[in-house]
Amino acid sequence: MEIKTNYALKRLTTFQINAFAACYARFDSEDEILDFLNRNPLDGQRHLVLGGGSNILFVDDFDGIVLHPLLKGIDVVEADRQHLRVRAMAGENWDDLVAFAVANGWGGIENLSLIPGSVGASAVQNIGAYGVEVNAVIDRVEAISIDDCKKVFFSPKNCGFGYRFSNFKGPWAGQFIITAVVFKLSRQPEFVLDYPGVKAAVGKMGPMNLDNVRQAIVSIRQTKLPDPAMIGNAGSFFKNPGLDDRTLRLERQACR
Numbered sequence: 001m002e003i004k005t006n007y008a009l010k011r012l013t014t015f016q017i018n019a020f021a022a023c024y025a026r027f028d029s030e031d032e033i034l035d036f037l038n039r040n041p042l043d044g045q046r047h048l049v050l051g052g053g054s055n056i057l058f059v060d061d062f063d064g065i066v067l068h069p070l071l072k073g074i075d076v077v078e079a080d081r082q083h084l085r086v087r088a089m090a091g092e093n094w095d096d097l098v099a100f101a102v103a104n105g106w107g108g109i110e111n112l113s114l115i116p117g118s119v120g121a122s123a124v125q126n127i128g129a130y131g132v133e134v135n136a137v138i139d140r141v142e143a144i145s146i147d148d149c150k151k152v153f154f155s156p157k158n159c160g161f162g163y164r165f166s167n168f169k170g171p172w173a174g175q176f177i178i179t180a181v182v183f184k185l186s187r188q189p190e191f192v193l194d195y196p197g198v199k200a201a202v203g204k205m206g207p208m209n210l211d212n213v214r215q216a217i218v219s220i221r222q223t224k225l226p227d228p229a230m231i232g233n234a235g236s237f238f239k240n241p242g243l244d245d246r247t248l249r250l251e252r253q254a255c256r
């Protein structure tokens, strides 16, 4: 655990804005979070949970406490012939988890390759790309309730997942620190290739397999999106408009 006052946030967000937090607390385990909150109840104090800082723009100094869970670890907690339940701690880098899953032959998140950020925030944001949203493979979200310092578990149904939305960024905003997410991955991946351009890009990589799908997605993203390490940015500032199935089909036909 590390607790600092007047802490520079610049290197903790992809925009790299020169902002300072009045207080900053970094945690490496669930026990550290529980211990800290038990000793220092926030009692309504302004606070912000920070992940990889790839979807946060500080426009000024932050006059509250930044809580930064950097918990690490990826474990298989259950497995049968078809599926595995993989528990990843919130501070793991999202794309490292995708790479790990692909390298092991576990399908379900390969289309979400190269999305910046942390595992914890993936559930907050219900990240999505190239025809897949992470809630399709989330089995459980583990969190600590900030007000009463209790460990809580959420089923996907309770999380209120929607398009780039969950209860964690809606009605429950600021109430929980997500500590781990359990994903249900598949040993017999079903590839999702209907997003325009994906199938052709995979074809250029070689046979249809997890690794080639990942490489295709990475290569599409690299031609389209600025690398936050080179140019400070925080991804999209807008949501795509919702289209009904018929309009979506027509749009896709027009793109071919």
Ligand SMILES: Cc1cc2nc3c(=O)[nH]c(=O)nc-3n(C[C@H](O)[C@H](O)[C@H](O)COP(=O)(O)OP(=O)(O)OC[C@H]3O[C@@H](n4cnc5c(N)ncnc54)[C@H](O)[C@@H]3O)c2cc1C
Binding pocket: 014, 048, 049, 050, 051, 052, 053, 054, 055, 056, 069, 090, 115, 116, 117, 118, 119, 120, 121, 122, 124, 125, 126, 127, 128, 129, 164, 168, 169, 176, 177, 178, 179, 225, 226, 227, 228, 233, 234, 235, 236
């Ligand atoms: C170049 C670029 C491309 C991107 N492409 C995509 C894309 O294709 N699809 C997509 O969905 N997103 C995309 N994003 C947005 C971003 O990657 C996601 O929103 C990502 O989930 C943010 O993760 P983070 O760890 O950086 O979260 P942060 O920016 O640190 O935080 C985001 C929100 O989650 C909360 N939060 C973070 N961690 C926790 C936690 N452990 N517990 C509780 N709350 C928490 C924060 O308080 C904040 O409200 C892109 C961003 C960039 C810069």
